[in-house]
Amino acid sequence: MGRAEERRARQRGGHRAAPQRRRSAPETGNRSAGPAGGGAPRKSLLRRIFSWKKILGTFFGLCLLGIAGFAVLYMVVDVPEGNALATQESNVYKYSDGTLLARVGETNRESVDLDKVPKDVQHTFVAAENKTFYTDSGIDLRGLARGLYNTARGRGTQGGSTITQQYVKNYYLSQDQTVTRKLKEMVISLKVDQKKSKDDILAGYINTSYYGRGAYGIQAAAQAYYRTDAQNLTVEQGAYLAALLQAPSQYDWAVATPTGKKLVQARWNYVLDNMVKQHWLDPAKRQAMKFPKPKEPKGTPGEEGEKGYLVELANQQLEDQLMSEEGISHQDAVQQVVNRGWTITLNVDKKKQAALERAVKEQLTSKLDPKQRKVDGDVQAGAVSVDPKTGKIVAMYGGTDHFKHWTNNATRKDYQPASTFKPVILAAALQQGSVTQDGKPINADTVYDGTSGRQVVDHGARVGFGPPNEDDVNYGPVTVQKAMNDSVNSVFAQMGVDVGMSKVMSTAKQLGMDTEGMQAVPAQTLGSMGASPLEMAGIYATLDNHGNKVTPTIVKDAEQKDRKVTMPNPIGGPAISRTAADSVTSVLTGVVDDGTANRSVANNPLRAGQQVAGKTGTSDCDLSAWFTGYTPDLVTSVGLFGEAGKAGGTGCNGATVKKQDHVPLTGALGGGRVNGGGPPAEIWAAYTFGVTHAAKFDLDTSQGAAVETPTPSMSSQSPSQSPSQSPSGTPTSSGSPSQSPSQSPSQSPSQSPSQSPSQSPSQSPTTDPTDENPLGQLGDQREQLHQQRQQQQP
Structure with missing residues (x-):
């Protein structure tokens, strides 16, 4: 029977078998035989268990289960009351003996309507954090999946959050890094995106974010960095504030290391370049823009004298530990530490701290006379004292006064040793x-x-x-x-x-x-x-x-x-x-x-x-x-x-x-x-x-x-x-x-x-x-x- 006839026979349901090939000699050896009658070889156990039909069925089953679970979660989770103001509590700082060093936490916040913020300045935040903000549904699915995976593996959240998600995290939720909190963030972000306009969400975001220098919200930040109101901010200044959100303490020009200054300038350029790509900024104007160095900061109540330097370093080391322990970003760590109701006990010895301050005064500052010698007004001193057996910083001198000289001379790295x-x-x-x-x-x-x-x-x-x-x-x-x-x-x-x-x-x-x-x-x-x-x-x-x-x-x-x-x-x-x-x-x-x-x-x-x-x-x-x-x-x-x-x-x-x-x-x-x-x-x-x-x-x-x-x-x-x-x-x-x-x-x-x-x-x-x-x-x-x-x- 020819091949065409065989094909037609099979199509008609025929059962005539194809002729077996002739063999020159009978086969010998240990060859596995198929089923009686010369049928196909038997399928392996692995192929029977993991057939493509079963794999596909399992995949669709899990997808349906996930959709059903999300539907239940969507119905169960409601948009809670905002908690941003409620979680602003004073931090208490103590000497090593338990006596009070400082109480810091008078919240510097003033919310402003979005129409009080220039449109170009609004765009700087979108360009910095979420270019698809005006068109997305409030969440970034790929970023969310990555965040859930990293959180489940103990790596914390690592990028991918939209402006809506960050606003939800700042205003409605805590900064905890758990799968449950991340799932709630996703559901609430979707609901908030449906219930609120994009302008309302953007206003909430820029008014609840922390910008450093004790400033919450864009109005407080405009005053803290440029001594102006939010409505008077330039595009260049807005781009700096938007860049600042990624790492407020590291990017603050007044205290930034040379590396920090390079990073914030690169971030500033990134923001403006994104605005050009989004057609929000004219390329010619962009080329003419110069980096707007912020003004010197003012002190926060409770941080006068040496206290501010000690508080600043304590906050930095606690933030570093949270970043290492929970795998969170620097921005999230700052949000968790500043004015969040911490009681922080320092290793600083009260008597040694007083002795170090007294030594600087007696041997240096009391002898300086800027009126007689101009160079005396250029002298800055910094000192750190450590117990070598325990590693404890028992005393530190950061400068004459945290209100007068913001830079901590004990931690600055811009001078040669x-x-x-x-x-x-x-x-x-x-x-x-x-x-x-x-x-x-x-x-x-x-x-x-x-x-x-x-x-x-x-x-x-x-x-x-x-x-x-x-x-x-x-x-x-x-x-x-x-x-x-x-x-x-x-x-x-x-x-x-x-x-x-x-x-x-x-x-x-x-x-x-x-x-x-x-x-x-x-x-x-x-x-x-x-x-x-x-x-x-x-x-x-x-x-x-x-x-x-x-x-x-x-x-x-x-x-x-x-x-x-x-x-x-x-x-x-x-x-x-x-x-x-x-x-x-x-x-x-x-x-x-x-x-x-x-x-x-x-x-x-x-x-x-x-x-x-x-x-x-x-x-x-x-x-x-x-x-x-x-x-x-x-x-x-x-x-x-x-x-x-x-x-x-x-x-x-x-x-x-x-x-x-x-x-x-x-x-x-x-x-x-x-x-x-x-x-x-x-x-x-x-x-x-x-x-x-x-x-x-x-x-x-x-x-x-x-x-x-x-x-x-x-x-x-x-x-x-x-x-x-x-x-x-x-x-x-x-x-x-x-x-x-x-x-x-x-x-x-x-x-x-x-x-x-x-x-x-x-x-x-x-x-x-x-x-x-x-x-x-x-x-x-x-x-x-x-x-x-x-x-x-x-």
């Missing part, structure tokens, strides 16, 4: 077991070429970097200990390349520095990155805590009705080894006893036997001055910053100075250059020696100034003068120290500088003892100093 970064380079060298260019291990006794401006080399090749030393002093052959004592730039520039700058920056990150966006280049050895006193206190606290990571924390606990947030443990695992950390501490005792902090700290009459480690720092052009130091039980970082109080004059770069620009501190307090060994160290000593007791470091190391070591002769250990071989090894006469590492620095040898690697450099200019490099000390003076310290020891 300068030479206070040098201990990080040494820590990296010790942690990595690094060697010099000619293969000698790097430690406290390693000899380097301290010639000012010496070109840094990398295995024979110059890297194009040769920083001068302070006052352009040439030190010649100098040990790492002496180089740290006198802050010799040329030594640490070469050491950074010896270690590898990528390893240096990696160690900085491990110790607690925010290195995002920082380049691993030799110039960073001078501390040319931005850092805050808070960051530097954390880094030095990690060193003080024998290398175990310390993350300074201001929040002790936070409670809200029946809800409690537990902060993570500020003490983590090892960032670097104990030996590396303790060796750096040992070296830093030399900075205090024999180096740049000698006069202000070592010889301070308030010192009563405390062993101290620390490092001074003075940035290029004298824009900032630092002292970060520690005793066994307290770490404090103090920074002075030159910030123009008024416009006028010329800055270091030759440009006309604007208000709040970085300007030199030189001449402040009636002196010359302001160094880290001057006012910052004086503030540190007045505070620290008033709140600590005599204690010795428990160090696991055999090197550094805190350990008595034989002093090598420099005459036989001068490093090679060849650029490729300048760093030389440890002097052979140094021996192997066997003394206890817990010995006081006052027990170190009192040899003449001429016999010690800490001898005076080849040039001996007369300098003020507060300079970064106090030079030319005579041997008998050092001997007298050691004897005085021995008499002070208990």
Whole structure:
């Protein structure tokens, strides 16, 4: 039978079987036989269970079930009464002993009708948050599905909310991140979209959102940022307020970091570009628009003096914890924290806080006279004090008054930490077991070429970097200990390349520095990155805590009705080894006893036997001055910053100075250059020696100034003068120290500088003892100093 006949037979219902193929021989082997009569092979068990019909049926069944469930939910869930005003409650902030620090929460809100807001300004919010707002049904299905999935998996909500949904969340619901709340948000958003006009929804959204600076609603925000009413806002200003909603505290121009400023400007551009795409803004007008910097903020009642700085940092750390714990956005975290009825207990010690404020006043602010010296009006101070064993921030100084100077000087990152970064380079060298260019291990006794401006080399090749030393002093052959004592730039520039700058920056990150966006280049050895006193206190606290990571924390606990947030443990695992950390501490005792902090700290009459480690720092052009130091039980970082109080004059770069620009501190307090060994160290000593007791470091190391070591002769250990071989090894006469590492620095040898690697450099200019490099000390003076310290020891 041909194929055509077979096909017609099958169509007629015929049962004639096709002839079987001829086989040349009978089949043998273990071949599975089909059903009797030569039918098709039997289907596998898997195919019988998961047939396409069953899968399709299950899918449609689930869809029907979901539709039925949603229908029930839609009928059951009603639009509740608005709760936005009801949930605005004061936050209470307490000192660590439970006494009241501040009560903050007088709601700054004034709702305005939408017709009082220019149409172009209305469009900025739509362009920023929900371009399809005028045409959607109130929800974004794909964004909603993503949000439900992330919420169910404990990741919180991550984008996708429409303006209607955000309005519903702000006004009708809580900020809780649960599947139930998300489903309610969806249903209520649909109903609100049906019952209210788009204009009513938009008005509700811009009037209930939080813009930072304690401002709820667009009218309060217009006043807080631009000192104008909502009806007078320009498109540029409206775009900034719309951009601000994504991260109010991070994007506030007055307190934003350089990164934050870049982000908010990018967001501002995004808003305006979207308006052009939506044909709401003329492209030519868009091109002519300039970013509208907001005005300085005004204080919120309850946040005067230092209180505002403490409250601000407490809020930020609580918001960060909620973002991490619940996976919510920064915007949602701010909405949950500000004026939401929290009782927040801080780690701040009331007595230490008062002592720090008093030290700043006595050693600095009471001596400033802007009427006599214009530069005195440019001086800003910031300080953070941390318990290295617990990670608690026990005191903080953010500025003269939160009402007068909004920026928190304790947390700002726009000034260079300068030479206070040098201990990080040494820590990296010790942690990595690094060697010099000619293969000698790097430690406290390693000899380097301290010639000012010496070109840094990398295995024979110059890297194009040769920083001068302070006052352009040439030190010649100098040990790492002496180089740290006198802050010799040329030594640490070469050491950074010896270690590898990528390893240096990696160690900085491990110790607690925010290195995002920082380049691993030799110039960073001078501390040319931005850092805050808070960051530097954390880094030095990690060193003080024998290398175990310390993350300074201001929040002790936070409670809200029946809800409690537990902060993570500020003490983590090892960032670097104990030996590396303790060796750096040992070296830093030399900075205090024999180096740049000698006069202000070592010889301070308030010192009563405390062993101290620390490092001074003075940035290029004298824009900032630092002292970060520690005793066994307290770490404090103090920074002075030159910030123009008024416009006028010329800055270091030759440009006309604007208000709040970085300007030199030189001449402040009636002196010359302001160094880290001057006012910052004086503030540190007045505070620290008033709140600590005599204690010795428990160090696991055999090197550094805190350990008595034989002093090598420099005459036989001068490093090679060849650029490729300048760093030389440890002097052979140094021996192997066997003394206890817990010995006081006052027990170190009192040899003449001429016999010690800490001898005076080849040039001996007369300098003020507060300079970064106090030079030319005579041997008998050092001997007298050691004897005085021995008499002070208990």
